[in-house]
Amino acid sequence: MFNRVAILGVGLIGGSVAAAVKRFGVAREVIGYSPFDGQEAFRLGLIDGLAVDANQAVNSADLVVVATPPSEVAAMIGKVLPVLSNNAVVTDVSSVKGPVVRAVREVMGTRFEQFVSSHPIAGAETSGPSAARADLFERAQVVINPGEPKATLLVTSFWERLGARVTQMQVQEHDEIYAAVSHLPHAVAFALCLGMSRHPLAEKLGSYGAGGLRDTSRVGASSASLWTNILLENAAALAPLLESQARALQEVSEAIASGDETGLRRLIERGGAWRRAL
């Protein structure tokens, strides 16, 4: 289907895209580039070739997947734009859309119609090429921000070939929804792990933990540099949710401190009803 797919950034997500492209025979060739993880991704067999720079990877590629942290997407596209074929389509994997799409539009100018933004709802608390899995997108949802029709169709069918279900969403709606369903739970888990790390018995606690601690804190082990980037990029949508979260924690804490049995049960029931409907 594709001749050459270029993957810029071959960590957990980029490396998984590369491995899936090869597993499902979606391209003749997958070329990767990463100043950090490139060697490892090549050694692991995720990519067919490792480019010496981004331009070499993009040269003669018909699809370019930019799998860097959100804030670096536009700069990366700006760098390779001069060698990007007029027939090539570019996508990304960012979980924040507003600032990314704005910056890419600025950098690409009239060539912005070659860009269709993607967000695969897949990931893990692990990171790097060694965490990549060819089946990461099977039955996963990929949200795309529709652009020029032909490019949109091409990006849609690309993800479908990797096993994903593709849905469309506008930029602002996307950022508000993913602030709630992804960025907030990560921020809460980061805060939980931070608090636990300061417990006097922090190092012993792991040996007593049951499933509750393990699950509630799981994504707290996610890549710090990637998530710093995501949380800051989506700070605007996240701010009111963090406030509301602080209030909710305060209400639960006050009900506990004052021994308010009826009130506490009501708060837990309200949240539980939401969770059971999930």
Add this chain to the structure above:
Amino acid sequence: MFNRVAILGVGLIGGSVAAAVKRFGVAREVIGYSPFDGQEAFRLGLIDGLAVDANQAVNSADLVVVATPPSEVAAMIGKVLPVLSNNAVVTDVSSVKGPVVRAVREVMGTRFEQFVSSHPIAGAETSGPSAARADLFERAQVVINPGEPKATLLVTSFWERLGARVTQMQVQEHDEIYAAVSHLPHAVAFALCLGMSRHPLAEKLGSYGAGGLRDTSRVGASSASLWTNILLENAAALAPLLESQARALQEVSEAIASGDETGLRRLIERGGAWRRAL
């Protein structure tokens, strides 16, 4: 090994104890009693017989497992004490020890040596007899508060027969550790679910959620009445942890609001290092 085991309260934990006793042939007979779940537990085959009241269940039992919420344990033991055989041993399954052991000691008086408190580190966000599983305690940890040596040995070997590893812990240490590794993560998940339930798009959010939301909020669906009870019973040990948790969330929120990239990354890294060591 046992002639008759009586289970008072046959929900998720009590029902699983009953099912495990039968599966591993630990007693000739398992009699259950519960004003709420008794009929269902009997219909599901978790217990051999359903008693009409607690006294009937305990009559001629050599082991009594009180699997009610923590605050009801002592009252239940007080009720059955007149019919409890002098050779019988009583245990519970409470995840809070201080107030339970104090109240039981008061109720049992000189017969307190027949009591050994247990806390199986097993459970789920589900509840009721239909959630019971005969393998719930396999490879699970059961923490007991050691008492009279012969009774302690008997309770230890009971849990081991159900597949658990038994460790011993003093009451205060137990309550401090489980405030951190279990009660706090539950409180955080309850607050997260409460906040999510108030989101303008609350009912739609589930369809977009990835694993991060699912895991971080999972225990938020736990039994509201049981957990109201647990959190209130362990309020003293939980209070400083909730304060420290509110501060950690505040720090993460402020770093996001002020765009402090270095600071935010440092907070996430600190928590992440703790989580990866878990």
